[in-house]
Amino acid sequence: MSVTYAASTGIFTIHTDNTTYQMKVDSLGYLLHLYYGKKTEGRMDYLLTYADRGFSPNPYEVQSERLYSLDTLPQEIPCAGNGDYRSPAVIIQNPDSSVCCDFRYVTHTISSGKYALQGLPAVYANEEEAQTLEIILRDAVSDVQLHLLYGVLPKYDIITRSVRIENRGEEPVYLYKVQSACLDMVHGDFDLLTFHGRHCMERNLERTPVGHNMQAVGSRRGMSSHQFNPLVILADRDTTETAGRCWSMQFVYSGGFRAEAGKDQFGGTRLQMGLSEERFHYPVKPGQTFTAPEVIMSYSSCGLARLSQNLHACIRHHVCRGPMKTQTRPVLINSWEAAYFDFTGSTIYNLAKEAHDLGIEMVVMDDGWFGKRDTDSSGLGDWTVNEEKLGESLGSLVSRINDLGMKFGIWVEPEMISEDSHLYREHPDWAMVIPGRKPLIGRSQLVLDFARKEVVDGIFEQICNVLDQANIEYVKWDYNRCIADVYSAATDDQGTVLYDYILGLYDFLERLHQRYPHVMIEGCSGGGGRFDAGMLYYTPQIWCSDNSDAIDRLRIQYGTSFGYPISAVGSHVSICPNEQNGRITPFKTRGIVAMYGSFGYELDPARLTDAEREEIRQQVREFKEIAPLIHDGLYYRLTSPFDSPVAAWASVSEDQKEVLLNAVQLEIHGNMPVTYVRLQGLRPGAIYENIVTGDRYASDALMDTGMPIPVEYREYYSYRYRLRLCEED
Numbered sequence: 124m125s126v127t128y129a130a131s132t133g134i135f136t137i138h139t140d141n142t143t144y145q146m147k148v149d150s151l152g153y154l155l156h157l158y159y160g161k162k163t164e165g166r167m168d169y170l171l172t173y174a175d176r177g178f179s180p181n182p183y184e185v186q187s188e189r190l191y192s193l194d195t196l197p198q199e200i201p202c203a204g205n206g207d208y209r210s211p212a213v214i215i216q217n218p219d220s221s222v223c224c225d226f227r228y229v230t231h232t233i234s235s236g237k238y239a240l241q242g243l244p245a246v247y248a249n250e251e252e253a254q255t256l257e258i259i260l261r262d263a264v265s266d267v268q269l270h271l272l273y274g275v276l277p278k279y280d281i282i283t284r285s286v287r288i289e290n291r292g293e294e295p296v297y298l299y300k301v302q303s304a305c306l307d308m309v310h311g312d313f314d315l316l317t318f319h320g321r322h323c324m325e326r327n328l329e330r331t332p333v334g335h336n337m338q339a340v341g342s343r344r345g346m347s348s349h350q351f352n353p354l355v356i357l358a359d360r361d362t363t364e365t366a367g368r369c370w371s372m373q374f375v376y377s378g379g380f381r382a383e384a385g386k387d388q389f390g391g392t393r394l395q396m397g398l399s400e401e402r403f404h405y406p407v408k409p410g411q412t413f414t415a416p417e418v419i420m421s422y423s424s425c426g427l428a429r430l431s432q433n434l435h436a437c438i439r440h441h442v443c444r445g446p447m448k449t450q451t452r453p454v455l456i457n458s459w460e461a462a463y464f465d466f467t468g469s470t471i472y473n474l475a476k477e478a479h480d481l482g483i484e485m486v487v488m489d490d491g492w493f494g495k496r497d498t499d500s501s502g503l504g505d506w507t508v509n510e511e512k513l514g515e516s517l518g519s520l521v522s523r524i525n526d527l528g529m530k531f532g533i534w535v536e537p538e539m540i541s542e543d544s545h546l547y548r549e550h551p552d553w554a555m556v557i558p559g560r561k562p563l564i565g566r567s568q569l570v571l572d573f574a575r576k577e578v579v580d581g582i583f584e585q586i587c588n589v590l591d592q593a594n595i596e597y598v599k600w601d602y603n604r605c606i607a608d609v610y611s612a613a614t615d616d617q618g619t620v621l622y623d624y625i626l627g628l629y630d631f632l633e634r635l636h637q638r639y640p641h642v643m644i645e646g647c648s649g650g651g652g653r654f655d656a657g658m659l660y661y662t663p664q665i666w667c668s669d670n671s672d673a674i675d676r677l678r679i680q681y682g683t684s685f686g687y688p689i690s691a692v693g694s695h696v697s698i699c700p701n702e703q704n705g706r707i708t709p710f711k712t713r714g715i716v717a718m719y720g721s722f723g724y725e726l727d728p729a730r731l732t733d734a735e736r737e738e739i740r741q742q743v744r745e746f747k748e749i750a751p752l753i754h755d756g757l758y759y760r761l762t763s764p765f766d767s768p769v770a771a772w773a774s775v776s777e778d779q780k781e782v783l784l785n786a787v788q789l790e791i792h793g794n795m796p797v798t799y800v801r802l803q804g805l806r807p808g809a810i811y812e813n814i815v816t817g818d819r820y821a822s823d824a825l826m827d828t829g830m831p832i833p834v835e836y837r838e839y840y841s842y843r844y845r846l847r848l849c850e851e852d
């Protein structure tokens with residue numbers, strides 16, 4: 124049993140294979156956090172300390188017993204208004220407009236399997252793989268019940284958390300803040316690892332000490348965003364890839380979020396994650412329940428590599444869905460950087476033909492095939508095939524491409540509308556615009572009001588109409604601006620719009636998934652602006668960045684690897700000089716970097732040299748061979764591309780028999796010192812052999828002193844070593 128409750132002590136204990144989580148219902152009925160760390164037996168309520176602390180109030184029933192204050196005790200779900208002045212996880216406004224709640228334990232259930240969340244993506248697992256703990260707390264005055272949900276996947280050291288708020292009272296209450304997970308550490312000096320960025324340069328790791336202030340990252344853009352990823356890690360100051368304690372929180376949600384960490388007056392640290400509070404005030408009417416998206420948590424006592432591997436496995440096997448979720452996906456060629464808007468049906472056909480000759484398996488017709496769409500300033504919302512531009516019907520083009528032995532995929536951006544479109548002329552009110560104000564324009568487009576069901580239905584019908592016309596096996600779902608004008612004609616409570624918008628998006632994606640179960644959907648938002656675990660429930664891969672330069676990608680993919688599996692990373696080889704930053708890199712390096720993802724090409728092979736085309740053939744062959752190791756193996760970051768002259772990373776199969784070591788030279792200087800890359804995760808005391816050269820290495824030496832990366836005076840040169848365990852005879 125992963126989850127147990129001891130009625131005599133009020134202690135809940137959750138065990139995973141390597142971790143333990145513990146909390147306690149105390150004598151006043153409050154749910155206090157006790158422990159989240161290395162697996163252990165025993166009760167940890169000895170960690171609770173009580174002292175008379177000035178200016179920390181006491182619950183009324185303790186009267187002169189001044190040692191008890193929620194301001195100083197570690198809590199599971201801190202609320203505003205009951206004596207804890209630290210940052211609350213829940214803020215509720217009562218019918219009398221007071222802001223206060225006081226949740227006490229009522230009951231709980233423990234069940235097999237993993238809870239699901241109505242209308243929201245969530246980790247899924249069967250009855251053998253997971254357990255659910257639901258704890259019900261109640262505010263006696265308002266009769267609001269708070270359901271705390273814990274999903275436990277022992278094998279992956281994963282615990283998920285979510286919150287449901289049910290109004291059993293007589294009048295509406297308003298939610299002002301709902302964080303899905305909160306961790307109170309009673310002491311410690313921690314760093315917070317966050318992933319910041321911008322369009323074309325997403326998910327840069329930043330590591331900063333947690334101090335006596337509030338550190339917060341988040342998004343107020345209506346999307347998870349390029350600027351901050353909904354993944355944070357708390358780590359001891361000396362935690363490295365291979366040693367030390369670390370805890371992660373990752374939001375299974377694609378809209379605005381907030382994650383915060385800070386030290387309190389007595390040196391405790393609170394880490395929380397949940398919905399963005401800004402522009403959120405959500406009414407919960409009598410009889411209604413509000414469900415918050417879930418947070419995936421993990422803990423590692425042996426460094427960041429293990430933490431990431433836990434998250435990779437959970438997302439790959441228990442968030443991503445569809446028949447392709449664990450298969451090597453078709454190697455694709457995308458028309459965007461090959462042709463942009465300038466193509467006809469023949470262009471796409473020829474791209475497919477050239478690509479097929481090189482071993483590529485699928486062609487994707489990107490933006491520009493519908494409505495009036497020859498530039499990015501018109502046509503969004505008109506999802507009708509521009510047969511005049513293609514010179515044929517979609518059905519005919521796709522069947523010609525299929526006849527070549529190629530699969531076909533298509534680009535869509537369903538959440539958007541151009542003012543220059545039939546849809547806008549017919550339904551101007553479908554765009555999100557605040558009445559009486561001019562809307563903000565982003566990439567010359569407006570956002571459709573997906574909080575309104577008829578808008579979602581209208582676009583869904585149009586998109587199905589396209590998908591029904593041909594054998595379409597892949598859809599790239601794009602989203603190319605942020606929400607700015609938060610207003611929906613569907614409601615009088617504009618504080619509900621950003622959340623309901625995301626429910627509308629998920630409703631659309633779920634319907635698409637159900638109706639076309641074999642269509643593989645790739646997420647995208649100007650590259651990686653919505654690279655989150657929520658989207659991965661519907662789109663098992665996401666175009667990682669609009670920046671396809673291999674050297675920038677090393678940093679982007681490094682940051683991404685902290686929380687997301689390699690198979691989720693859409694990654695393509697493109698031409699040089701690179702279209703985003705002008706850099707020139709060897710073709711081989713572009714391949715080595717792009718193969719660490721769901722692989723493809725973003726170029727026109729007809730414009731390449733014969734030697735380059737031959738290189739593509741080899742890359743595709745090689746990728747097919749090593750993809751299972753890349754996607755199913757354990758991933759190790761061996762150096763940081765932010766501060767090492769060599770970017771190095773490796774995949775090691777779970778049985779430790781196969782190793783793929785990759786290295787890219789980032790700096791070249793005269794008379795350079797050699798960089799030694801220390802491997803991780805090899806079988807101790809073993810010998811590994813390079814399968815190409817036959818060279819043999821002791822695993823302990825590879826992990827202790829490392830592999831020398833040759834110095835060749837060529838810029839951005841790359842190396843790949845395939846090692847195999849030498850079995851004892």
Ligand code: GLA
Nearest residue numbers: 459489490647648649650669
């Ligand atoms: C976004 C995507 C690109 C491409 C264009 C098309 O920027 O990230 O890959 O699809 O839109 O407009």
